[in-house]
Amino acid sequence: MDILKRAILFSIRKRDKSLTLFLLLALITLFTTVGFSVLTAAQTAAARLRETVGASFTLQGKPVDFDFSRDGDHYSTQLAPVSQQMIDAITNKKEIKGYNACQTAPVYSSDLYFTSGASYGTIAANTATEWNRTFNNGTLTLDRGKHLAGEGHGMALISRELAKENDLDVGDSISLSLSKDDFVANAVTLQIAGIYVSDPDMEFDLDTIFTGHDSYWELTGDTPGTYSGSVDFFVTDPARLELVIEQIRKEASVRWDDYILQADDTEYKGIASQLTSMKRLTTLLIVSSVVVSAVILFLILSMRIKSRIHEIGILLAVGGSKGAVIMQFMTEAIVLLFLAILVSCPISYGAAVQIETFLQNRIGVISIAVPVHRLLLQYAAETAIILFGVAAASYPIIKRKPKEILSQMS
DSSP states (O other), X not given: OHHHXXXXXXXXXXXXXXXXXXXXXXXXXXXXXXXXXXXXXXXXXXXXXXXXXXXXXXXXXXXXXXXXXXXXXXEXXXXXXXXXXXXXXXXXXXXXXXXXXXXXXXXXXXXOOOTTSOSOEEEEEESOGGGSHXXXXXXXXXXXXXXXXXXXXXXXXXXXXXXXXXXXXXXXXXXEBSOSSOTTTTOEEEEEEEEEEEOTTXXXXXXXXXXXXXXXXXXXXXXXXXXXXXXXXXXXXXXXXXXXXXXXXXHSOOOGGGEEEEEEOHHHHHHHHHHHHHHHHHHHHHHHHHHHHHHHHHHHHHXXXXXXXXXXXXXXXXXXXXXXXXXXXXXXXXXXXXXXXXXXXXXXXXXXXXXXXXXXHHTSSOOOOOOHHHHHXXXXXXXXXXXXXXXXXXXXXXTSOHHHHXXXXX
């Protein structure tokens, strides 16, 4: 208790010196707290990113034929078909969390006016429209209704512009055909399950009608279970995308001479690179600030203790122990550290909130939190560093005898 009392009285009496050490400790605590908070947030965001941000690869057949329509309005490229057996062989891998097959064809309609003014639109069949690339990347969003899942037999999604042009809404029906001259031939009737909207800054064919594969096969007469377009496979861990593709090339029973595998992790890499850069920069700043702060702290403690040689000599001369002297110096520093922690806590919180807002505008969803256990670990580490610094700074003086110290002052 006497040591604590003397430490407090000395700090009050030597306000200027105590204030200098207090400010240094407060800055060290503040920068370290904010730095580790940002680093923790970046690591958490990276882990969450690997779970939520889509990364996929596309399996697509190579072109085998070109087909021109009889009226010359359009032409289509025939690709090597992807079979359901091939898809199942790939989706059996535990790294694959799902897939979406997509195939398209031009269609005509006797009761639709297409927004482009052309006589035909496009039907796009999907395993699950929610996983379609245009919905994944934000080009399209569902305005009302629901997405199509499974084979989606007899259902369709149309654009808001196409619905407005033809006075249609969810629950209405449309008829589509492959023939321009005979709308009855190979015609199907689809019920509108949802209306989508397109990002005005992105180009998209608003005459595209999304539907399921059952309706597509019924309309085109293609063999069910074969896909004439592409198949997107979504992986559970974007960081392992290249490794998964390599494994599939080796293990899946596919004639790769007829097919193309293409990775798509642009979105993940774009955000992940920013998070990685932020983690590296934050780590560098933390290490640099800790090293520089530790050096400055040691120098200040050394000067602080050297200036008290006369006091040390008297304490030792009157029977005080070296341990008690060092304990007092340590107590003085710990008291100032405690005050620095009290002051830095609200400032750290305010700084973390501002940094969180800034990073959300730059990167997206990110949350900066200050876990209590990490704070306690940080404060314990700071305490240990200060105790070691005081002991190291005191040693050159304390190792001398009281007479040597007093003679030096005389």
